Amino acid sequence: MPKTLYDKLWEDHLIRQEEDGTALLYIDRHLVHEVTSPQAFEGLKLAARRPWRVGSIVATADHNTPTKGWERGIEGIADETSRLQLQTLDANIREYGALAYFPFRDPRQGIVHVIGPEQGATLPGMTVVCGDSHTSTHGAFACLAHGIGTSEVEHVLATQCLLQKKSKSMSVEINGRLGRGVSAKDLALALIGKIGTAGGTGFAVEFSGSAVRGLSMEGRMTLCNMAIEAGARAGMVAVDDTTIDYLKGRPLAPQGSQWDRAVTVWRKLKSDPGACFDAVVVLDAGQIGPQVTWGTSPEMVTGIEGAVPAPEDFADPVTAEGVVRALQYMGLTPRTPMTAINIDKVFIGSCTNSRIEDLRAAAAVVRGRRVAASVKLALVVPGSGPVKRQAEAEGLDKIFLAAGFEWREPGCSMCLAMNDDRLEPGERCASTSNRNFEGRQGNGGRTHLVSPQMAAAAAIAGHFADVRVLL
Amino acid sequence: MRKFTQLDALVAPFDRANVDTDAIIPKQFLKSIKRSGFGQNLFDEWRYLDHGEPGQDPASRLPNPDFVLNQPRYRGAAILLTRDNFGCGSSREHAPWALEDFGLRALIGTSFGDIFYNNCFKNGLLPIRLPKVEVDGLFDQAAHAPGYRLRINLETQTVIRPDGKALSFEVDAFRKFCLLNGYDDIGLTLRHADKIREFEAIRRIEQPWLFSENL
Numbered sequence A: 001m002p003k004t005l006y007d008k009l010w011e012d013h014l015i016r017q018e019e020d021g022t023a024l025l026y027i028d029r030h031l032v033h034e035v036t037s038p039q040a041f042e043g044l045k046l047a048a049r050r051p052w053r054v055g056s057i058v059a060t061a062d063h064n065t066p067t068k069g070w071e072r073g074i075e076g077i078a079d080e081t082s083r084l085q086l087q088t089l090d091a092n093i094r095e096y097g098a099l100a101y102f103p104f105r106d107p108r109q110g111i112v113h114v115i116g117p118e119q120g121a122t123l124p125g126m127t128v129v130c131g132d133s134h135t136s137t138h139g140a141f142a143c144l145a146h147g148i149g150t151s152e153v154e155h156v157l158a159t160q161c162l163l164q165k166k167s168k169s170m171s172v173e174i175n176g177r178l179g180r181g182v183s184a185k186d187l188a189l190a191l192i193g194k195i196g197t198a199g200g201t202g203f204a205v206e207f208s209g210s211a212v213r214g215l216s217m218e219g220r221m222t223l224c225n226m227a228i229e230a231g232a233r234a235g236m237v238a239v240d241d242t243t244i245d246y247l248k249g250r251p252l253a254p255q256g257s258q259w260d261r262a263v264t265v266w267r268k269l270k271s272d273p274g275a276c277f278d279a280v281v282v283l284d285a286g287q288i289g290p291q292v293t294w295g296t297s298p299e300m301v302t303g304i305e306g307a308v309p310a311p312e313d314f315a316d317p318v319t320a321e322g323v324v325r326a327l328q329y330m331g332l333t334p335r336t337p338m339t340a341i342n343i344d345k346v347f348i349g350s351c352t353n354s355r356i357e358d359l360r361a362a363a364a365v366v367r368g369r370r371v372a373a374s375v376k377l378a379l380v381v382p383g384s385g386p387v388k389r390q391a392e393a394e395g396l397d398k399i400f401l402a403a404g405f406e407w408r409e410p411g412c413s414m415c416l417a418m419n420d421d422r423l424e425p426g427e428r429c430a431s432t433s434n435r436n437f438e439g440r441q442g443n444g445g446r447t448h449l450v451s452p453q454m455a456a457a458a459a460i461a462g463h464f465a466d467v468r469v470l471l
Numbered sequence B: 001m002r003k004f005t006q007l008d009a010l011v012a013p014f015d016r017a018n019v020d021t022d023a024i025i026p027k028q029f030l031k032s033i034k035r036s037g038f039g040q041n042l043f044d045e046w047r048y049l050d051h052g053e054p055g056q057d058p059a060s061r062l063p064n065p066d067f068v069l070n071q072p073r074y075r076g077a078a079i080l081l082t083r084d085n086f087g088c089g090s091s092r093e094h095a096p097w098a099l100e101d102f103g104l105r106a107l108i109g110t111s112f113g114d115i116f117y118n119n120c121f122k123n124g125l126l127p128i129r130l131p132k133v134e135v136d137g138l139f140d141q142a143a144h145a146p147g148y149r150l151r152i153n154l155e156t157q158t159v160i161r162p163d164g165k166a167l168s169f170e171v172d173a174f175r176k177f178c179l180l181n182g183y184d185d186i187g188l189t190l191r192h193a194d195k196i197r198e199f200e201a202i203r204r205i206e207q208p209w210l211f212s213e214n215l
């Protein structure tokens, strides 16, 4: 019987299965960061257990780390509990070990989902887990990548396995060509707008179609990153030349004869012709324009030509009620054109959009222009040390700085505002991150999700603007 | 882990869809390196009128009297009735820790965020999925009956309404087994340590690059 990519990845890691279908899956790569691991290590210690295979662990500090003042070291972090989490991660890795560890201020430090692929720690055919929902990002490499909770982090540490039930499979086929000024982020937002944030619940999603094949690895990572916002457990893309070219020469990728052997195995990581999916969604990339969210859930999204909807546009009373609350929180009036919404801050960063290609795309819009005077803060936070240095080598930092952006050190930053980068109550932000939930970027903050180009366009205009006019 | 067998408890109806884990436990409280003590900050931004930070004395806070869990009639509720997609968003296990620490033992809704759903079972919390009409019915009854209680029987997989009607729900047999007995997954998995070792050994030979240690 023809198999889906998901079937293949599943079967390749299946150790055993209970009668009810609960399976024990072997885990190849375990990514660890400071926020969801302390309680797991503590549990391990209390039970007098050791990690099963420390060679599977790649660790970094990202969620809490400051994006400036690095010269002051850990003592420069004012928040005591943030400091404690970084120190706890240090102590745990020192005690137990890891294949690789990129602590605060290491030149290779960065957002866990950026550094995994960048270092070649994420390889096709792997199962990848991390105590972070956006682990779905790694599926871009034909991996089975799951976000897990802290108890599961402990379970993987102790057993190298994860208990899972197989999901249903969904094919999201995106055909056609992306228009100018349209990126993977817009595809992801348009998809979520179409199927809803629960549309993918219970599914593992494979992205395919000519538009997906045409995306770079960065773009595919953005797409898989947002699969979780559609409710899916995992997102994935089959291996092709783009995948293999990206991985060649990465520090942790195989070399020499092992590389050739690996590539032969990786080439098989795609769905067989005629493989059956439980659900199929087809999108035409050519029909999708730049997207902007207007509410407090990623499904509350529209094209830049659109306007804020009214509650009465929604038939379901619970949805309409949610819209009322969202508009109130967001401080928006129905029928306001998206381009008439002024912004206070701009954030270009996060595991969704902080890779080199994202920074290039934003810089292309910014070049030779100035951030609007009404914008209080425009931040660029590269996803990792290597991304930052690459961007500097290309002179992108100069373009951003000349325009009035701040150029920061890598980390999660204002994606979730656990460090000092945040929105104040009522502030409105054009953000390239992945969640516009209430308070996500700071208590009372108002987040609008957009692509890097659209964030750049909003920074220049001082309100949401159609980037296609600027290109 | 605490066992879950039966529960007869007061119900708090929480009439919102898409309640995300950022709302269940806002990020400033994730900085703890402990598993306990999150209950006082459950739904912090909705539950209090002032802004919350870790380490505050709850007595010094300004509770929002309109918030469901602050209403005297729901004090002591151990069952939370919710709408679609409760617990969507981040993987933070602090969300079920906070719900459990607050005193909740079961959640009833039409659907739950996937990782959140998983996390609940690891913490002795039972998330129950029921069809929309049944959830609507429960909201309706709860609104009209002060002190509304439900009985939950995990063994028979039923929610029993005060009028005697039993609503049955699905739960994976393995999760049910763990919850009924209070078993921790790790101990159970390690019974298969030999199988894991065997699997790993073969994998090491067939795909050695997955075991690279050259950084």
Ligand code: SF4
Residues within 6 Å of the ligand: A062, A063, A111, A112, A113, A132, A134, A350, A351, A352, A411, A412, A415, A416, A433, A434
């Ligand atoms: S950038 Fe944001 S979404 Fe990504 S791992 Fe960090 S906090 Fe999570």
